[in-house]
Amino acid sequence: MPVLRFTATAITTLLLGQALVWMTGLPPFILPGPARVAQALADHAPMLAENARFTATNLLTGLMAGIALGAITALNLAASPLARGLMRPMLVAAQAVPVFALAPIVTLWLGYGAASKIVMVVLVVHFPVASVLFDALMRLPQPLEDLIHSLRAKPMRALLLVRLPHALPALGSGLRLAAVHAPFAVIVGEWVGSSRGLGHVMLMANGRGQTDLMFAALALLAGMGGTLFALADLLQRRMEKGRP
Amino acid sequence: MSAPALRLQGDLWIGDNRLARDLKITAPAGRWTCLLGPSGVGKSTLGRLVAGLPGRARLDGDATAVRGRVAMLAQQDQLLPWASALQNVTLGARLRGAPADHRRARDLLDRVGLAGLHHRRPATLSGGQRQRVALARTMIEDSPVVVLDEPFSALDAGTRMAMQDLAARLLAGQTVLLITHDPLEAARLGHAAFLMTAQGSRPVNLPEGPTPRDVSDLAVTAAQAAIFDALSQRCAA
Known part of the structure; x- marks a missing residue:
């Protein structure tokens, strides 16, 4: 059913787009219709596929690394009061800096290649995952707190056997946030400086007035973001399964 | 496993707030002791104190320390x-x-x-x-000591009865502190019982003989009525 609904939405959107082009009579270099964008997708298929692969690889690598680092940060904070005292103010302060403003510096340090894009994604993903998971780890319901206390649990074991499984649904919503933010980060990284990737394709196409190619790259990005979000959504539902 | 007796004497405080004074509660070793009383008088607080759970509660007086050897079963199954x-x-x-x-x-x-x-x-x-x-x-x-904090109160009447029988059989020989609102539960399961109010505690008479006692036993019915009576008097006063 969701597939059917998705298809219906996609077809309606395309039809509306085409209708808009016909009705407004805007020239193709301002608003290319779905037909032209599809043509551009077909014409530049190999080039687009190659750049999409580059972007997708960085996106996924950064996402995985960011989630892993975020989870490790949260577990560390939950496990050690010392870490909480030292790292929490640092984390909050780091969030006051808009990550996108760091893109030029990251590119300066790490170059135009994949590394700077991956680091941008990690920077954006790390915080929501870490803070959402940490909050959930520390917010165990009182009856369960009592239980682990009366069973004389070792703190580390309580963390892994009770707190972490209890926090998984929250981690799921952290993942959804991450899936939304990550594509932003990778594109900003590519805009600031790159020689490959869909963000690079968009900049080049823009410079040459190839609006249809810009939209084609945009469509691929939207597809990536949508797939990622759907995956995160699926994962979250699996994590919430069996919970009251 | 040799079960110890519990002695809980003195004033029960949470922070600067005195919940109950002059408590004199003794739970004989290896037996079931019921704790009855109106809501908010600190029965659960006392139970948590016995179980060694963290909190701001303290008993200002004389209490046997059994920390670390107390199991707890609460109303939520946890x-x-x-x-x-x-x-x-x-x-x-x-x-x-x-x-x-x-x-x-x-x-x-x-x-x-x-x-x-x-x-x-x-x-x-x-x-x-x-x-x-x-x-x-x-x-x-x-654990030699078990605190039961209204463990059966969320169950329907039939299930509750079955659980009472089961618990009485399986926890025999352990020192049990049963916190309950249900006079019948106390009359069926208790070897000793105390009524707890803000002004103090006093022992409640229970039938002799092995537990779980039969609901149709007249002594059980009489004890239940007496507890009801004591509870309603205390609440009216």
Whole structure:
């Protein structure tokens, strides 16, 4: 059913787009219709596929690394009061800096290649995952707190056997946030400086007035973001399964 | 396992707030002692204190210390929703990093009447069945002292009766402090009982003889009526 609904939405959107082009009579270099964008997708298929692969690889690598680092940060904070005292103010302060403003510096340090894009994604993903998971780890319901206390649990074991499984649904919503933010980060990284990737394709196409190619790259990005979000959504539902 | 007697004497405080004064509660070793009284008088607070749970409560007086050897069973079953019945029963050992005794856990689950349901998750069990898992989890701890904080009050009448019988049989020989609102429960299960109010505590008479006592026993009915009477007097005063 969701597939059917998705298809219906996609077809309606395309039809509306085409209708808009016909009705407004805007020239193709301002608003290319779905037909032209599809043509551009077909014409530049190999080039687009190659750049999409580059972007997708960085996106996924950064996402995985960011989630892993975020989870490790949260577990560390939950496990050690010392870490909480030292790292929490640092984390909050780091969030006051808009990550996108760091893109030029990251590119300066790490170059135009994949590394700077991956680091941008990690920077954006790390915080929501870490803070959402940490909050959930520390917010165990009182009856369960009592239980682990009366069973004389070792703190580390309580963390892994009770707190972490209890926090998984929250981690799921952290993942959804991450899936939304990550594509932003990778594109900003590519805009600031790159020689490959869909963000690079968009900049080049823009410079040459190839609006249809810009939209084609945009469509691929939207597809990536949508797939990622759907995956995160699926994962979250699996994590919430069996919970009251 | 030799079960100790409990002595709880003095004033019960939470922070600067005195909940009850002049408590004189003694729980004989290896027997069931019921704690009755109006809501908010601090019965659960006292139970948590006995169980050694953290909090701002303290007993200003004389109390036997049994910290670290007290198991607790509360009204909420406190089961882990993602774990099977068997995993929930072995939780204590796993949390302490000790090897889990699966054979004993299976045996206990059979004895509480959950044969064939060992691998079910709490969400797929009834309220009574969940409380049976929690009972098995409490029993596997082999604690000399067990605090039961209204463990059966959320169950329907029939299930409650069955659980009372089961608990009385399986926790025999341990020093049990049973916090309850139900005069019949106290009359059926208690070897001793105390009525607790803000002004103090006093012992309540219970029938002689082995527990669980029969509901149709006239002595049980009379004790139940007497407890009702005492509770309503205290509340009216």
